Amino acid sequence: MGLKFEIVKILLYSEMEKGNGEVSITFAIVSLTLMLFRVLYVIYWSGKPLRTEAPGALSTLIILGSGGHTAEMINLLLVLQKERFSPRFYIAAATDNMSLQKARTLENNLVDENGVKEVQTARFMQIYRSREVGQSYFTSVWTTLVAMAHALWLMTKIRPQVILCNGPGTCVPLCAIAFFFKVVGVRWSSVFYVESIARVRRLSLSGLLLYKLRIADQFFVQWPQLQRQYPRAHYVGCLM
Structure with missing residues (x-):
């Protein structure tokens, strides 16, 4: 009985580690995708007229x-x-x-x-x-x-x-x-x-x-x- 319990615990731990790894990979992919979209957004808007809240001096x-x-x-x-x-x-x-x-x-x-x-x-x-x-x-x-x-x-x-x-x-x-x-x-x-x-x-x-x-x-x-x-x-x- 004790051996079966240990095996089940090891399997559960392995599944948890696998799940955490998948979450980390998913988070990394989403972060990189968002960063890529942000870079493309910046490149697209670069060169467009200055967007200021009100006309005035520019540092x-x-x-x-x-x-x-x-x-x-x-x-x-x-x-x-x-x-x-x-x-x-x-x-x-x-x-x-x-x-x-x-x-x-x-x-x-x-x-x-x-x-x-x-x-x-x-x-x-x-x-x-x-x-x-x-x-x-x-x-x-x-x-x-x-x-x-x-x-x-x-x-x-x-x-x-x-x-x-x-x-x-x-x-x-x-x-x-x-x-x-x-x-x-x-x-x-x-x-x-x-x-x-x-x-x-x-x-x-x-x-x-x-x-x-x-x-x-x-x-x-x-x-x-x-x-x-x-x-x-x-x-x-x-x-x-």
Whole structure:
């Protein structure tokens, strides 16, 4: 009698384990399916007009890069509707000392329509690079993880409605986190990417990633042959 009881108990335990395993698998499948639908939803709505509760200013993150990237971005900002895209947050790499200085100069020289100096609401920040020029790929694994964590902290702090970038490598983790925030419902940030004028025949690595992964809501190029090669891009002519 005792042996039969033990056998029955073992069989019942096995059935319970089997049932729990099936529930776990079902839960995982449902979760992955819902996540996939959410990603497809985000991709579908990306690029559509900004959905704001009421017309007004949009908090804007502007990602700067060393060299020509910042010069091109400054040219874009000169024609930007400052009152519409405000407050503005400027981010540059921690080792880039010139870009934020140029952004500060731009903000300090802003005046309104009546020629009165505007009250500065801009903020300036720095972010760690994923990989420095000449750094080995082995050591860049750690620096990339640090950069991603720093980018996550910055994006959680800023939560911009608009992101403007034009190719520096520092834009990739920030834009990727912005896409992740869309998927999980933290914040809907519209990413506007303008490829550098130096890119005539091929996209930069940053641009290629944002284009192929559909992270950028609007993608602009400055040469017609690029638009023909990447049909979802918008040709806007040379902006310099």
